[in-house]
Amino acid sequence: DKGERRFEDLVVEESTFEDVDTELLSKYKEILNTNLSLEEILEARALMKKGHLTYAGILLFGKFPTKYLPNARVRLLKFEGNKMETGRRLNIIKEINYESAIPRIIEDIKREMHSQLRDFQYLAEDGMFKTIPEYPEFPWFEGIVNAITHRNYSLQGDCIRISLYDDHLEIFSPGKLPNIVTLENMKYTRYSRNPRIARVLTEFGYVKELNEGVKRIYDEMQESFLKDPIYTEPNSSSVLLTLENSIVSRKARIEENRNITFDPTTLPEKQLLVYGIISSHPGLNAKQISEILTLKKSSIETAIKGLKKKDIIEHTGSRAYGGYVVKK
Numbered sequence: 001d002k003g004e005r006r007f008e009d010l011v012v013e014e015s016t017f018e019d020v021d022t023e024l025l026s027k028y029k030e031i032l033n034t035n036l037s038l039e040e041i042l043e044a045r046a047l048m049k050k051g052h053l054t055y056a057g058i059l060l061f062g063k064f065p066t067k068y069l070p071n072a073r074v075r076l077l078k079f080e081g082n083k084m085e086t087g088r089r090l091n092i093i094k095e096i097n098y099e100s101a102i103p104r105i106i107e108d109i110k111r112e113m114h115s116q117l118r119d120f121q122y123l124a125e126d127g128m129f130k131t132i133p134e135y136p137e138f139p140w141f142e143g144i145v146n147a148i149t150h151r152n153y154s155l156q157g158d159c160i161r162i163s164l165y166d167d168h169l170e171i172f173s174p175g176k177l178p179n180i181v182t183l184e185n186m187k188y189t190r191y192s193r194n195p196r197i198a199r200v201l202t203e204f205g206y207v208k209e210l211n212e213g214v215k216r217i218y219d220e221m222q223e224s225f226l227k228d229p230i231y232t233e234p235n236s237s238s239v240l241l242t243l244e245n246s247i248v249s250r251k252a253r254i255e256e257n258r259n260i261t262f263d264p265t266t267l268p269e270k271q272l273l274v275y276g277i278i279s280s281h282p283g284l285n286a287k288q289i290s291e292i293l294t295l296k297k298s299s300i301e302t303a304i305k306g307l308k309k310k311d312i313i314e315h316t317g318s319r320a321y322g323g324y325v326v327k328k
Contacts, residue, residue, distance in 0.1 A: 008153065
């Protein structure tokens with residue numbers, strides 16, 4: 001990586017222990033259960049050398065990290081609609097900048113994301129209302145932690161951005177994938193660009209260092225009947241993670257705003273599951289849907305019959321080889 005891995009070890013000559021968030025560092029000391037002084041802890045983790053903090057020390061425990069790294073921040077942006085508009089049509093409805101030490105940023109963003117992402121209710125077959133989240137927590141939280149942990153902090157012209165749209169969210173991180181990691185092998189290959197930062201965040205409990213995070217993002221999106229996450233490298237100088245929400249939550253959001261008669265979240269449980277699968281994978285037949293949901297084919301056929309009766313879905317193609325789609 002042409003030395004960028006060692007950027008976190010560079011000493012910030014202008015810095016002193018006065019730059020340290022001692023409250024946060026004291027919390028870290030409790031986690032370590034050590035008798036070392038705060039200064040000794042920083043020195044033991046190579047976060048401070050001869051009285052000066054390294055960039056890793058500034059990022060992890062600095063009072064004001066952006067004093068030395070102006071773009072060591074995270075922007076949370078919420079947009080109205082499915083894409084960013086410009087000029088007079090600019091559709092940003094919320095913007096928050098996070099500029100504190102990394103552990104504080106992670107906790108602050110986690111709280112805000114919970115307040116911004118939606119939960120939707122649906123009527124289960126037992127007559128009780130149940131809740132489905134717009135996205136499962138692990139994929140977006142792991143995506144944010146990965147971006148913060150592994151971004152290339154030597155690239156100081158941009159910052160991490162989390163963009164929330166009606167139908168998807170994006171997590172943008174400056175710097176291409178590190179070293180041996182590629183888009184093709186990232187589910188199974190681990191390499192830390194910032195190992196000192198990663199170690200401290202592991203001790204805080206945010207990072208597992210077991211190479212399971214990306215694979216689990218895929219698994220949890222699939223378990224929630226959502227499309228696979230999409231990883232790309234825009235301009236070969238950054239990493240972008242895109243998570244799409246479901247047609248169920250998307251429709252529910254639109255219907256709440258527009259007062260449309262049909263509300264998919266009030267469907268019985270199996271009809272809701274089948275509706276979600278048909279919406280995201282149009283053209284499947286009853287057997288294929290039953291295999292995906294691991295439910296009996298007879299149950300799927302009953303749910304399909306109910307959806308057809310409500311004029312929500314229709315069959316396309318031949319009787320033998322066709323499948324079901326949502327009616328427009």
